[in-house]
Amino acid sequence: MSHEPVVTRCETVEEAAAAASEVLATAIASARTVRGRAHVALSGGSVVGQTYRMLGAELSEWRDVHLWYGDERVVPLDDEESNHRLCTAHLEAPDATWHPIKPELGAEGAAAAYAEELGDTVLDVSLNGMGPDGHTASLFPGFPQLDADGVCVAVHDAPKPPSERITLTLPKINESRRIVLLATGAEKAPMLERVIAGPDPAVPASLLERERLEIVTDTAALEGR
Numbered sequence: 001m002s003h004e005p006v007v008t009r010c011e012t013v014e015e016a017a018a019a020a021s022e023v024l025a026t027a028i029a030s031a032r033t034v035r036g037r038a039h040v041a042l043s044g045g046s047v048v049g050q051t052y053r054m055l056g057a058e059l060s061e062w063r064d065v066h067l068w069y070g071d072e073r074v075v076p077l078d079d080e081e082s083n084h085r086l087c088t089a090h091l092e093a094p095d096a097t098w099h100p101i102k103p104e105l106g107a108e109g110a111a112a113a114y115a116e117e118l119g120d121t122v123l124d125v126s127l128n129g130m131g132p133d134g135h136t137a138s139l140f141p142g143f144p145q146l147d148a149d150g151v152c153v154a155v156h157d158a159p160k161p162p163s164e165r166i167t168l169t170l171p172k173i174n175e176s177r178r179i180v181l182l183a184t185g186a187e188k189a190p191m192l193e194r195v196i197a198g199p200d201p202a203v204p205a206s207l208l209e210r211e212r213l214e215i216v217t218d219t220a221a222l223e224g225r
């Protein structure tokens with residue numbers, strides 16, 4: 001049986017950020033109720049900052065919430081390119097447990113350490129962005145990491161700078177209880193169309209588990225204008 005992703009269409013980027021924040025808040029609240037804790041994978045990029053600000057304002061109780069990264073750039077944690085820096089700057093999450101990578105280990109070492117730390121923890125919700133080339137997390141089209149299994153792998157020579165990164169693997173992201181793809185703006189339109197059309201090895205974001213995939217997008221990304 002083939003599954004269609006749920007598509008939430010918003011008018012603007014702000015509305016999309018609010019919708020994504022709402023999904024995260026709901027997933028966190030439900031995980032804490034059911035399992036007593038919540039595990040969340042965050043991502044970087046240019047549109048998630050608003051989502052994190054809204055989420056911080058919406059949710060006041062962060063105890064037992066674990067914040068992980070779906071992917072991270074291997075740069076010092078206080079570097080302006082660091083996803084950890086981006087997320088901590090925008091997301092007010094008192095008492096949350098943050099799980100930053102260890103960039104001092106280098107990409108391979110940091111990926112191995114992150115794989116061990118996350119281990120078989122099932123993520124309650126994973127927030128993913130998408131590049132205009134169809135990448136999601138740091139899974140880039142044509143890169144061998146797309147076929148990796150296990151938990152987390154290193155990426156070298158990423159086409160989106162910085163070039164050294166770590167990323168959760170597709171199987172790891174795909175076991176998340178909820179999978180959100182936040183894609184806004186006209187430049188994402190061609191790839192978003194392909195994601196909605198069905199799994200395509202040339203479009204990494206289309207390989208997210210469709211059974212649990214929730215696409216949050218805006219008119220510009222759906223209509224290309």
Ligand code: 6PG
Pocket residue numbers: 043044045046047048071072073083128129130131132135136137138160
């Ligand atoms: C990163 C990411 C990456 C990002 C997309 C979308 O660290 O670069 O996690 O996968 O989410 O490239 O980024 P934009 O929102 O800037 O288009």
